[in-house]
Amino acid sequence: xxxxxxxxxxxxxxxxxxxxxxxxxxxxxxxxxxxxxxxxxxxxxxxxxxxxxxxxxxxxxxxxxxxxxxxxxxxxxxxxxxxxxxxxxxxxxxxxxxxxxxxxxxxxxxxxxxxxxxxxxxx
Numbered sequence: 322x323x324x325x326x327x328x329x330x331x332x333x334x335x336x337x338x339x340x341x342x343x344x345x346x347x348x349x350x351x352x353x354x355x356x357x358x359x360x361x362x363x364x365x366x367x368x369x370x371x372x373x374x375x376x377x378x379x380x381x382x383x384x385x386x387x388x389x390x391x392x393x394x395x396x397x398x399x400x401x402x403x404x405x406x407x408x409x410x411x412x413x414x415x416x417x418x419x420x421x422x423x424x425x426x427x428x429x430x431x432x433x434x435x436x437x438x439x440x441x442x443x444x
Contacts, residue, residue: 323347323419323433330415330438333407341402341438343417351375351395354424356431357402359413359440369415371424372400378424385411407442415440 329341343355356371370391372379379391388407393400400417415438418431425431 323350323353325417325419325433325435327415327417327435327438330440332441332443335407335409335442335444337407337442338403338405339407339440341404341415341417341440343400343402343435345398345400345419350393350398353419353421353433355391355393355400356418356420356424356426356428357391357415358418358428358431359411359415360437361413364413366416366428367413368426368428370402371426373424374422380424380426382426404440407440409442409444411440412442413440414438 324346326344351374357369360366370381372391376393390403417435419433420431
């Protein structure tokens with residue numbers, strides 16, 4: 322079992338930045354890939370980015386590439402999502418998720434989820 326807790330969401334103006342954090346407890350953190358997903362009202366859950374257990378590889382949705390950066394710190398059992406140049410269309414609840422093994426963009430392949438943190442970008 323892995324428990325995940327997100328923090329760092331809030332209200333920001335377009336063009337601003339936020340850093341989301343995901344704190345994990347339970348099993349060996351480095352055995353799990355971490356993904357960030359988001360869900361806006363009335364929309365399906367959407368892949369944002371994912372990082373391997375070692376932190377050596379990652380990939381991003383085209384919509385956030387060049388603006389968002391994922392990282393992880395296995396010694397502290399944390400992962401982060403730095404979001405720059407935020408746009409109103411980035412407004413959503415953001416979730417971190419963990420899965421054993423390799424990273425994935427498919428939310429159905431993740432076993433553990435945090436409670437989510439709201440990010441609102443005003444125009």
